[in-house]
Amino acid sequence: MLNRPRRNRKSQAIREMVQENHLHASDFIFPLFIIEGKNQQTEISSMPGIFRYSIDNLLKEVESCLKLGIKSFDLFPNLEESLKDKTASESLNESGLYLKAIREVKSNFPEACVITDVAMDPYSCDGHDGFVENGEILNDITLEILAKMAVAQAKAGADIIAPSEMMDGRVQYIREALDDEGFTNVSIMSYTAKYASAFYGPFRDALNSAPKFGDKKTYQMNPGNQREALIEGALDMQEGADFLMVKPALAYLDVIKLMKDNFDLPIAAYNVSGEYAMIKAAAQKGWLNQEKAIVEILMGIKRAGADVILTYHAKEVLANKWI
Numbered sequence: 403m404l405n406r407p408r409r410n411r412k413s414q415a416i417r418e419m420v421q422e423n424h425l426h427a428s429d430f431i432f433p434l435f436i437i438e439g440k441n442q443q444t445e446i447s448s449m450p451g452i453f454r455y456s457i458d459n460l461l462k463e464v465e466s467c468l469k470l471g472i473k474s475f476d477l478f479p480n481l482e483e484s485l486k487d488k489t490a491s492e493s494l495n496e497s498g499l500y501l502k503a504i505r506e507v508k509s510n511f512p513e514a515c516v517i518t519d520v521a522m523d524p525y526s527c528d529g530h531d532g533f534v535e536n537g538e539i540l541n542d543i544t545l546e547i548l549a550k551m552a553v554a555q556a557k558a559g560a561d562i563i564a565p566s567e568m569m570d571g572r573v574q575y576i577r578e579a580l581d582d583e584g585f586t587n588v589s590i591m592s593y594t595a596k597y598a599s600a601f602y603g604p605f606r607d608a609l610n611s612a613p614k615f616g617d618k619k620t621y622q623m624n625p626g627n628q629r630e631a632l633i634e635g636a637l638d639m640q641e642g643a644d645f646l647m648v649k650p651a652l653a654y655l656d657v658i659k660l661m662k663d664n665f666d667l668p669i670a671a672y673n674v675s676g677e678y679a680m681i682k683a684a685a686q687k688g689w690l691n692q693e694k695a696i697v698e699i700l701m702g703i704k705r706a707g708a709d710v711i712l713t714y715h716a717k718e719v720l721a722n723k724w725i
């Protein structure tokens with residue numbers, strides 16, 4: 403036999419020598435949830451090990467992550483229902499929870515890369531990512547709201563703005579608004595191919611942001627579609643995005659690969675809340691070795707072509723030295 407591929411698997415040393423993909427702390431973005439109050443830390447029941455932090459505890463969490471080598475954070479606010487309205491006005495409140503959290507993280511840890519979420523759902527009394535009228539999610543009115551939100555976040559110190567609401571034309575609209583205000587150096591990580599997914603359930607628990615009626619299928623993509631991701635990717639490239647994201651990750655590895663093969667921008671993948679919850683539930687029952695399963699999943703996402711992985715596993719993977 404001339405070819406015996408097993409020769410390259412015969413020892414740990416050789417296996418490591420020929421390993422094609424590696425995971426590093428710099429691959430990860432760690433999503434963090436924020437709540438009002440002092441010294442608060444409430445666990446999300448569907449995401450064991452993941453908490454909502456008040457700003458004081460958020461700063462401690464960021465500090466401990468920085469020590470582990472995690473440098474990038476994506477922040478999401480959990481707001482009281484009384485602050486929510488039709489136009490997401492709380493998103494512009496400079497003394498409100500979210501903008502304050504961004505300022506605090508950046509002033510305490512200027513070296514941290516702060517990624518901020520642009521979408522209406524955490525602030526919307528309708529629980530939708532866009533402006534709602536007669537049960538419809540209106541695109542163009544939403545763009546104005548998103549652009550103001552992005553500028554407010556940039557003013558607070560955001561390094562990267564991440565629009566997650568899938569409105570048409572939003573990358574260009576936000577890019578121009580940022581540039582007009584002098585924020586030419588603030589980047590845009592676009593949720594380019596974001597699918598209408600069942601795997602966002604635990605995230606909506608974390609923020610209490612589930613839609614009050616209907617679903618998100620008129621703006622998020624149909625899980626049956628792959629080529630449509632190329633349309634979104636081409637538009638985001640033209641409109642000035644700096645990163646293209648695919649979300650969720652696990653059920654969409656083909657889409658990650660497709661984006662990597664077709665676009666030269668860095669590709670991000672969001673290993674979402676439901677993907678995290680599945681692993682934790684199985685691990686709690688003793689049905690899976692979570693260390694091995696988590697590393698294998700993250701490796702799969704990387705191997706598919708992700709340059710950057712947003713994952714709730716980031717901290718445990720590094721703290722436990724699983725990679």
Ligand code: PBG
Binds near residue numbers: 521522523604676
């Ligand atoms: C909404 C948003 C969602 C997530 C990030 N931003 C949920 C949704 O679209 O309903 C999900 C993230 C996760 O599940 O981890 N703008």
